[in-house]
Amino acid sequence: QEYTALKLKVKEWPQSAKKIVDGKVPDGANVYFIPATLRPETMYGQTCCFVGPSIDYGVFKVSDSDYFVCSQRAARNMSFQSNVFPKWGEYPQVASFKGKDVIGTVVNAPLSVHTEGVRILPMETVKDTKGTAVVTCVPSDSPDDYATVVELAKKADYYGIQKEWAELEIIPIIDTPSYGNLTAKKLVEELKIQSPKDTKKLEEAKEKAYKEGFYKGTMIFGDFKGKKVEEAKALVRQQLIDSGDAFAYAEPDGKVISRSG
Numbered sequence: 001q002e003y004t005a006l007k008l009k010v011k012e013w014p015q016s017a018k019k020i021v022d023g024k025v026p027d028g029a030n031v032y033f034i035p036a037t038l039r040p041e042t043m044y045g046q047t048c049c050f051v052g053p054s055i056d057y058g059v060f061k062v063s064d065s066d067y068f069v070c071s072q073r074a075a076r077n078m079s080f081q082s083n084v085f086p087k088w089g090e091y092p093q094v095a096s097f098k099g100k101d102v103i104g105t106v107v108n109a110p111l112s113v114h115t116e117g118v119r120i121l122p123m124e125t126v127k128d129t130k131g132t133a134v135v136t137c138v139p140s141d142s143p144d145d146y147a148t149v150v151e152l153a154k155k156a157d158y159y160g161i162q163k164e165w166a167e168l169e170i171i172p173i174i175d176t177p178s179y180g181n182l183t184a185k186k187l188v189e190e191l192k193i194q195s196p197k198d199t200k201k202l203e204e205a206k207e208k209a210y211k212e213g214f215y216k217g218t219m220i221f222g223d224f225k226g227k228k229v230e231e232a233k234a235l236v237r238q239q240l241i242d243s244g245d246a247f248a249y250a251e252p253d254g255k256v257i258s259r260s261g
């Protein structure tokens with residue numbers, strides 16, 4: 001699985017998270033949350049970034065000035081690729097925390113229209129076993145993300161967040177013949193998905209959104225406006241990589257992981 005790993009730079013830690021990095025990351029160093037995405041062409045529409053509240057995360061030193069936040073499993077995988085850590089197989093961990101400890105952190109999401117920054121928010125359905133366990137949220141085109149931001153806004157107190165953190169504007173990025181220009185919203189409504197826990201229906205919605213978006217979608221936002229998604233996907237990805245805002249992250253399959261221990 002070839003992902004695009006995006007670098008969301010921390011702009012502001014909440015009080016509760018300061019003790020995680022204090023004394024462990026040098027003052028002035030950059031800390032990035034690293035979501036793994038299959039849809040780089042949708043990054044204009046990022047409205048927040050999800051972590052699993054009970055998942056364990058690490059802060060890993062990439063250079064004197066740069067630190068990455070992701071699961072330990074992902075950092076290990078990255079250490080066996082040539083483009084991330086300086087030494088093969090080494091992924092120095094300087095701190096650890098649970099997702100719930102960093103809710104409310106403000107990060108800069110590359111290409112997002114929300115240039116003021118977006119918040120780190122909880123998503124119960126994040127899997128520790130896939131990607132980096134950090135998931136950037138694009139509610140226009142990802143049904144899981146749409147269902148989650150609706151839920152978070154509805155029950156903000158329960159989730160310990162401010163309602164407006166989950167209510168950043170959802171902008172149309174891709175137009176499709178079957179679902180219009182807010183594919184995820186349309187599918188969530190059409191399939192009568194009530195909550196992020198409707199996993200079966202969400203799986204179906206995701207399949208439909210992927211197919212329609214990729215084969216029939218046209219960009220209606222950004223530098224590649226007017227181009228088919230099929231073509232724009234690689235162009236946006238390359239642009240993010242060239243600007244230093246992203247890197248390629250290949251997920252080895254399960255067998256490879258267990259064979260190498």
Ligand code: ZZB
Nearest residue numbers: 037038039042126127130131133135138141142206209210
């Ligand atoms: C932004 C985005 C925008 C995504 C979109 C999807 C869509 P897949 O298809 O199952 O392989 N993701 C990544 N890691 C995790 C994780 N650990 N737990 C839960 N979700 C995760 O999954 C790849 C997609 O699932 C990724 O691409 C990420 O969300 C999420 F418009 O990034 B995506 C129709 C989907 N649209």
